[in-house]
Amino acid sequence: MPAPIRLRELIRTIRTARTQAEEREMIQKECAAIRSSFREEDNTYRCRNVAKLLYMHMLGYPAHFGQLECLKLIASQKFTDKRIGYLGAMLLLDERQDVHLLMTNCIKNDLNHSTQYVQGLSLCTLGCMGSSEMCRDLAGEVEKLLKTSNSYLRKKAALCAVHVIRKVPELMEMFLPATKNLLSEKNHGVLHTSVVLLTEMCERSPDMLSHFRKLVPQLVRILKNLIMSGYSPEHDVSGISDPFLQVRILRLLRILGKGDDDSSEAMNDILAQVATNTETSKNVGNAILYETVLTIMDIKSESGLRVLAINILGRFLLNNDKNIRYVALTSLLKTVQTDHNAVQRHRSTIVDCLKDLDVSIKRRAMELSFALVNGNNIRGMMKELLYFLDSCDPDFKADCASGIFLAAEKYAPSKRWHIDTIMRVLTTAGSYVRDDSVPNLIQLITNSVEMHAYTVQRLYKALLDDISQQPLVQVASWCIGEYGDLLVSGQCEEEEPIQVSEDEVLDVLEGLLVSNLSTPVTRAYSLTAIMKLSTRFSSVNRIKKVVSIYGSSIDVELQQRAVEYNALFKKYDHMRPALLERMPIMEKTASNGPTDIVQTNGETDSTILDTKHLPNITQPASQANDLLDLLGGNDVVPVIQTTVPTKPASAGGELLDLLGDLSLTGGPTPTPAPSVPMSQPSFLLDGLTSQPLFNDIAAVIPPMTAYNKNGLKIEFTFERSNPNPNIAVITIHATNSSEADMTEFVFQAAVPKTFQLQLLSPSSNVVPALNQGSVTQVIRVLNPQKQQLRMRIKLTYTHKGSPVQDLAEVNNFPPQSWQ
């Protein structure tokens, strides 16, 4: 077998390949030769072959068959072999291969080798790719080498220890004794690696941290020497002595000084010295200043020092070097929470960075700008941010739009400004806004009641211009559906009202339905909007026609909606006005990020609702009527009970429940239809649950027993509704002490006319026997006139096979519940 070709030969040959295929062919040929050479167990050329294999591996070709050969090389006595063998181990072997454990013994031997360069090789390999098992086995050897006086080995051992600690944190204790006099070394290599080791230990263990705090004076001294000492050629970088070591010491000081007054005080002087004396003309000086600033901001530094740090960052912002500006923006972002006012002073510079050409800088500037927005600067900042939104790259637009929405929500100076801002975002970056912004905006628009006419007019005008931006189109069609009557009647006060006819509005909405630009979701919005206009406009026939056409649409969602709307026209025309009424005000529980929108049923602001006139509704088997009869008289108002848990997911039931309350008289019973068409996105119903919906203050009102007969006991517990003190939330707990379950349990209640009452769904309709469980149900009572609360309750259930019915009056409400 001829001698395998040399490494350089191979590289030269492969580089002459003109195509990928040619290269592959050469490599395959050489791999085959190498494989047969390995099989022959040739000691002389193993090293050369493995080196060639490593080259081919770098080009991206598989080289796993060389793994065992690397191990053989490591075991060899020859230094050349070991060098390549360890390199191969670091490149080809990793802890995923079981084979790597075979290395352990070799490394152990080499750690004790007579030649320091062999020891160095094994330390390096262990420190780069040692697995947890290997680290456990060899930690003792590393610890021994950490105490050697040979600085070449000591520095490598220190970094090897760092790796061991990262892989097996429990072994940290073991290295503690060896760290005793690490910092008294003169050798910079050892000093540097020791500081890294100490940093790693302090980051991982609070005990170590407190133990090493005593080193602060020593570290300060070392740093001082570095700064004050004259030129030392060995470690000099552009006139600064060993910047790597300086930065590492500053980083360790940061960790040691954090949260500790004494340590922070001990380092105040040196930090001030570094901050003022470091040369800033070159990158290396700025690197040290950067680290110093980070340290000052993290420890308990005195205010003068903090101001100095922020000013340094301010100067960085004006630096010509892009990297330094970037780093300044990043640091300011970290400090904006704690030193808000100081950062605000640099606001104009930061806003200028929005116009920078560099992508990284623009992103940081945008994030920082959002952090700096507050009530005082909102108008100015928003102008800049909107301008940025216009001109920035598409990757930024989504984040920028969300940020603008959040900022506008928190600090909007007026409702009109808020709506204008939103419109601006929708028109400039409409296709990039996040999905949840559409429901958020709708909720916002609903709540700004006085702006409805203005909003719908502006949205209509925007639609006339451009229907390609889906979120804008969705919000606009929702508004037109809701407030179309205001649009047509030209009621806008804020702006010059436009003249638009019903037909024109319907033209626009129908245009959305047929346009290729509209997504299915948008189409659904516009169909529902058209439907809603049937109660607001007079041209009902046209609407009927549109709706019936879409009854045969290919899009299943549209088809279902159209069919149901059709049914609404035909069979349930009496319900149509009630169903398509104005949406009530929605309350938000949180203003950050996605909101959980809670339905309050318009109880809080009942004056704002347009209650439409309800036509007479026939009520097949309405239990509400029974209650009326029973309670005999006009002074009591029946309440719609919510659907029993057998149909908890019935959207229709819950919607009608809301309407029942709005009407204040007997409303329609829950229809058996599986889903009455929802004209709103599902978020409305997401908020509606059968549990109490608000975080209440602790119940100060004592509970009471409302009813106790035949084994059935009903207790009332009270809570105050947080947003509205006029609402009392009563939770009933029904327990059954008899021997048989009470099934089909239904609880009904009625209150005097001056009150309003809402019953939510009960937890179940079976009250288990022998007090094994309870049925709970929530009642909300609105008591605006603060009259004494009285209630009549009716209970029906089946007990031991026979139905039971009972009525009772509840008069013993504690005074706190209605005062």
Next chain:
Amino acid sequence: MMRFLLLFSRQGKLRLQKWFTALSDRDKKKIIRDVTQMVLVRPPKSCNFLQWRDLKIVYRRYASLYFCCGLEQGDNELLTLELLHRYVELLDQYFGNVCELDIIFNFEKAYFILDEFIIGGEVQETSKASVAKSMEEADSLQETMEEYVNKPTY
């Protein structure tokens, strides 16, 4: 700590790869692909830092080679630029006016020099002279062909 160090040409050909964490081959290839693509599209005068996943990527172009590394959040980017520069200086000192071809044909030496400068993602020696001296002495330990053949392997 540094997570990885990559050297690649302007055409995207990898010249050196050093990984300081355990990753599968597939992951490594993906990272190389992603980072190389990201860095190669940057315009010439742009900032040398970018954010990628949870890492800071620092890169610098020296002639036809890109030196690129991935850092953790706590690391100092400006100092890393100095680090990359120091590595280039070490290569330059060793090879004498180093160019890409030197690194192609002597990649194993480039690795050896790197291993004398950085271990486990952290700098081990801040003195240029010290690294050069170590390389020299280690090289002298490498056997000549004659010695190599005559010395028993085990």
